Amino acid sequence: MLGNDYKGQVCSIAATLELIGERWSLLIIRDIFNGNRRFDQIQGSLGIARNVLTTRLQRLVDEGILERRPYSHNPPRQEYFLTEKGLDLWPVLIAMLGWGDRHLAGPEGPPMMIVHKGDCGGEVSDRGICERCGEVLEAREARAIRRVPAAAAA
Numbered sequence: 534m535l536g537n538d539y540k541g542q543v544c545s546i547a548a549t550l551e552l553i554g555e556r557w558s559l560l561i562i563r564d565i566f567n568g569n570r571r572f573d574q575i576q577g578s579l580g581i582a583r584n585v586l587t588t589r590l591q592r593l594v595d596e597g598i599l600e601r602r603p604y605s606h607n608p609p610r611q612e613y614f615l616t617e618k619g620l621d622l623w624p625v626l627i628a629m630l631g632w633g634d635r636h637l638a639g640p641e642g643p644p645m646m647i648v649h650k651g652d653c654g655g656e657v658s659d660r661g662i663c664e665r666c667g668e669v670l671e672a673r674e675a676r677a678i679r680r681v682p683a684a685a686a687a
């Protein structure tokens with residue numbers, strides 16, 4: 534774990550970055566939002582060193598952003614879930630996704646999109662609003678999918 538990087542900063546952005554600004558932390562949170570709940574799934578998805586992943590997960594649990602729930606007792610295995618505090622990071626993630634889509638996406642366009650779960654399936658804006666039905670969504674009502682390249686969709 535890093536030290537306090539922003540000593541003297543009386544600011545909630547600095548305080549938030551102390552928790553989620555470490556390398557990999559937000560990507561771990563993104564993966565768990567996307568349903569990768571098990572250590573090996575997250576490790577495989579990110580290609581992160583196991584010791585680093587262990588440290589990051591522990592920190593996020595300690596800070597109340599993630600919680601562990603057992604899915605096997607023999608051998609003992611646990612999955613990671615976002616707490617309410619963790620779920621509250623959803624607007625942060627979709628705002629970052631939207632910014633990256635606008636400013637950093639390559640010629641193929643944005644790689645991921647957020648859609649309204651269930652029958653609607655509408656695309657969700659970076660403010661969490663479904664562009665098809667107009668509903669203001671919460672994290673549980675949306676999911677990320679890989680965008681089909683225009684050429685493949687034709």
Ligand SMILES: [Zn+2]
Pocket residue numbers: 649653654655663664665666667668
């Ligand atoms: Zn919708």
